[in-house]
Structure formats: structure tokens, C-alpha cells
Amino acid sequence: MNQKRIYLYPFFILLSIFIIDKLVCIPQFREAGRRAYKSGQNVLIGLPKVWEEDKKKQSENTKVIVVAGTSRSDIFHEWENIPVNKNTYPFPTYFETRSSIKASEYFLFYLMTKSMIDSDFKPDVLFLEFSEEMLNENNIFSYKSKWQELMLHEDELIDIFPAFNFKFQREILMRLAFVSYNYHFSPIQGISNLIKGKTANDDTYFIALASYLNKKRPFDPKFVGIEIDNFTPQEYKDRIIDYSESQRERLLPNYAFSETEYIFLKKIIQLAEEHNIPMVIWEPQVHPYYNQLRKSITGGNLFESLGPNLVSVNSKNIRLISLNKGNTNCKTFLDSSHVSPICVPEIADKLLQTAKEIPNYK
Template identity: 45%
Template sequence: MKKIYYYPLFIFLIVFLADKIACIPVLLESGRRHYKAGQNILLGINPVWNADKAKQSAGSTTVSMFGSSRSYLFHEWKEIPLKENYFSKPIAIETRSVVKASDFLLNYLLIRSMGKLGYKPNLVVLEFSEEMLNEKSPFTFKSKSEELILNSDELVSILPYLEGEGRRNVLFKILFPSYNYHFQPLLAASNISKGKKVEEETLFVEMIALMNEKQPFDPKNVGFPLNSFSPQDYQARIIDYTNQLVKNDILRNYSYSPNEEGAFHATIDYLEKNNIPTVIWEPTVHPYFLAERKKITGGNHFQELKGKYISETSENIRTLSFVQNPLECDVYVDASHVSPVCIPEMADRIFAIAKTIPNFKN
């Protein structure tokens, strides 16, 4: 009977050994899953950081932006007209690090990727949008953690900030890397017999998009002042789009995600530990969508989490909410986005806050 007690251990050792055999590089590269979009961005971002590092060495003040489509509006300005000269050196704003439909986990990983290359920008500008905390959103931690294949260092770094299913899943990936890489033995055998490895058909396409130069916005697509929408445009861009976001997109089946909060917390700790000057900002949205979102989320997560994780005496981090302190620019493209014509005011206010950061040097 005592021998029976050893069976589970024996089975575990067999599985553990099989997993380690699967992690032999030639096997792993022949049988792992194809990388997906977010993975390709992480793999391809290094040339961006190297270029920014060179600009910094040449005397520019470098600003790295991270966020969703609400931050992507900055990508539509090659040069932003500022009211004041906030910096003593030429400014280089990096927007290729902004990923539409991004989440706290992807932003955390992108920020860490700079440090791996020994690059620290003069300023990080990080977006906080409440929808990023929705566990049921198609673009948050649960979906990204399933999409991304992280290395052991990345998995170990995020583990202490997670709980529940997210923590168990990451721990299992650490213990069994073949699970992390979605290893398929039959695929590996087939590819090895043909002398092939898993091909990355999507990598080139993703990198073309990532490396694009800033594109000026089309003057025809600047949107409308708050009270100047036609009835048809208001219905389509504000009411219908709000309904779509609430029912089928970033606010669908809203459920607060402690693991999204954990990824945000991990980001704060990384920025503080590495003394990276940062402005964390909350974008505004159209008042109609703002009211609907508040009914769902409560509308106060930014204030709660910054109070929980960011010290008022921080030497590195400052915050700014355009929800609490609205823009004078009241032009909107749709329910979820202000117009790109609002970017100069947003940049002025973000950079004015940046100058108050004790560790900010330009």
C-alpha cells in the first residue's frame, strides 16, 4: 500500500522530465505555437529603443508613451506646438510604443523591455483608462496572458502581483515551460522531419505597422465640438458607439480584475525602483460615454489606485486626470476619443506636470 503513495510523485517526475526534454531549443522552436500580435510587438520593439537611446545620447530629451488608442492620437502629430518651452533640449516623443487596445500587462512588459537594453527615457507618459480593469474585456490581462509567450524572467517578475487563476496560470507556466510555449509534440516531429521551424508570417506585417513614421491626421477627421454634432453623427458616433463599447467591447460584462490592478501595481514598482520619471494620465471621453461608464465602473478607480500605490512624496511619479480636470478643448471624434486637435493642450499639461517631478532631468 505504501508504494501507492509514490505513484503521484512518479507521474509528476515523468511529466516534469518530458517538459524539460520539450524545452530543448531545437524541439521547442519546431513545436511551439505561432507568435501572435502582442508577442511580435514585444519581439520587435528593441530597434525602437535603440533609436531612442541614440537620440538621447545625441542630446535630445526622450519621452516614451504607453497606452491605447486614446494615446495613439499623439502619433498623429509629427511636431506638437507647445505654449511653452518646457525642456532645455530638443524633445523626441516616441509613440510607436503606443498599442491600440493595449492593457496594463502589455505596457508593463514594454516598459521593462527598455531596461533590458539599458535605456531609460527622460520621461515616461503612461495612460490609465478604467476599461483596462475589466476582466471580461477582449484586451485585458486574461486575454493577453493567453496570447503572450513570456520568458521565465518576465513570469517571475509579475507573479507576486497576481492572485487566483492568474497566479496559478503563471506559476504553472514557470514550472512547465512547454505549457507556456503551447508545445505540440506532433507539430515538432513533423517540422523536425522536414527540417523546418515554426515560421513567423505575421512578424514582418506587425513590424511595418510598428515602425511607421508619425502620420498627420486628416483635417476631415477632426471630429466635432461638443454641441455641434448633427443628429445623425451624434447617433452613430456617440450613442451607437457607446452601446457597442458597453455591450460587445471594452466594457462588456464588466468585472473588476485584481490581476489588471496587479499589473498596474507592478508597473508602478518598476518605475519607482528604477527612478524613471513618469506622468500617469487619465484621458477624458465624451460626456455621454463618461456617464454610462461611471454607471458601470463607479468612475473612481484612478483616484483609488493612485492613492493606494503612488506616494504623494514620490520622487518619480506624478498623475493627471482629464476626467477630474477637463480640457478646454471639447472636440470629439467619437464617444471614446477626443479629437487630435486637442493634443497640443494635453501635451502642454502633461509636460507642465512632468517639470514638477524631482528626478526629471532634461
């Protein structure tokens, strides 16, 4: 008799797992027992509120330009009001810079663009950064790191499935098959919180993040960087040579072209074309020393070689421009990878001039 009971144990264990997994489909139970949101998820949760604020600005006859990119685009965030050349763009203009996320990549920006469209928000122009580091499969900030932070819903998982390699597709199938696994569900936490009428505790962290997202950071004129020919030997070593080495170790280790990131970049472009979103894809300027180091690793000129395959010359919504060809007056750098915030007005002007070439640009 006891032996028969032992044989039934695996059945009861599997039945319990099945029941708990299906209970997670109940929103109240899922919210009580899921894992706390991490930074990438909090950004995606906070963005719909950002888009609503931007739609309100548009209703007040202000043009909204969304800036999406890494820390090289984040310098836009250091201007409360970016002076725009009226000959280039004669309208009241607001630059939405909360969409620039340091240490980010195209997987996150695809989800961000989807969020924008799902919120029925269409920017007047979208500035999307192109940096070669974002296409490194082994970049420590690639889609692999963002994937660990996210708990996407089933429709989102199905949408991104074709973009991933077999390893991540297998992971997505597991998440689709077992909802509790997707949400990192804890039965004990779920039951406890459900009894207490609580949900997973994210409030403190999200409020802190929302505060960061909503506040622009006017730069201190005393710390605007150094002119390219005015670095002292020690400053050059610290800010150019050593910083370039740190970038190589973090962003360019074992460089391998990421088909996954490339697919997400193409999916962003596809969304812009389908929804008639005027978009400028631009390559930021970096210091010549780092530019040569990066080129020796990646082969360089990815922007020029990939551009024709990414965007049709007859596109009515998208144009491309590189600002890394010695075609700016900006000679001031924070370090080897970032120009000074004082260069932002010129950058904005060049990107807006490029936007004017877009047929659907208004």
C-alpha cells in the same frame, strides 16, 4: 505476457511525454516546434529594437518621451512631429508612440516597462494612461486575452506569479512544470522543421506588424472630428450614443474591479520608482455623455480615489493629472471615447507641465 506489456503502456506514454518535454528545453528544438507567435508576443519581441532606436536619439541630444496607453493615447501616433511649447519644454523632443497599443491593459504595459529596463533604456519621461476600463476584470481586452497570446519564459512566469489569481497561478505552475505545454509544442512539427532546418513560421506576420509599429500616421485634416456642439442628430446618435453603447458592451460588461490589473499598475509604478523613471500617470478626456454612462457603471472617480494609494505625495519620480475635469480647451471629438488628434499639442503641453513638478525630471 501480453497483459504485462499492456501494463507497461502507460509507463512508456509517460516516459515519452517526459522526454519530449525535456527536449523542448533545447532552444533549437523548441523554436522548431513551438506555436507561432501571436500579436501580443510580437509586440514584446519588437520592442527591444524600438528601445535601441530611442537610445540612439538620446545620444544625439534628443529628449525621448514614451507614450504608453490604449487607443486614447494612440492619437499621439498621428503626429509626425508634435509641436511643443518651448516655454514648457525647450529641448528637441521625440514622442515614442509605438508603445501605445490599442485594446491593451496594465499586464502588457508592465511587460513593456520590464522590456524597457532590460534593454537599459530610460526615457526622459513616461506618459502612462489611466482609464477606468483598464481596471475592469471583464473587459474583453483584459489580461485574460493577452495571456492567451503570450509564451513567456520561465523567469517571466515566476515574476508575474504573485499578481494573478489562483486559476492563473495554477496555469503558471503547469507551464513551469511542462515546458512543452508553455510553448504549445508540436512534436511532429518540431521534428519536421528540425530536419529541414526551419523554425516556427512567423516572418510574414512580424514584418507586417513591424511596419505598422514603425510608421506614424499623420491625420487627414478633413477627418479631425466634430466640435462638441456641432454634431448633427444622426452624427450624435452614431458617434456618441451608439458608440458609447458599444464601449459599454466591450469594455465595461459586468464591471468588476480587477485586482490583477491593479497589481500590475502598482508594479509599473514600483519599477518607475526603483529605476528613477520620471512618469506622468494621466486620465484622458472623454465625451460628457460617455463619461456619465461610465460613471454610472464604475462609480466614477477611480483616478482620485486610487491615486493617493498608488503614488506617494513625496514621490521623486511620479505625478498624476486628470484631463477629464473640464480643464482643457479641447472640444473636438472623434467619438464619445476619443478626442480629436488636433488636441494632442495641448495634451502634450499639460502632461509636460505636470512632469516639471517631478523632482527627478530633467
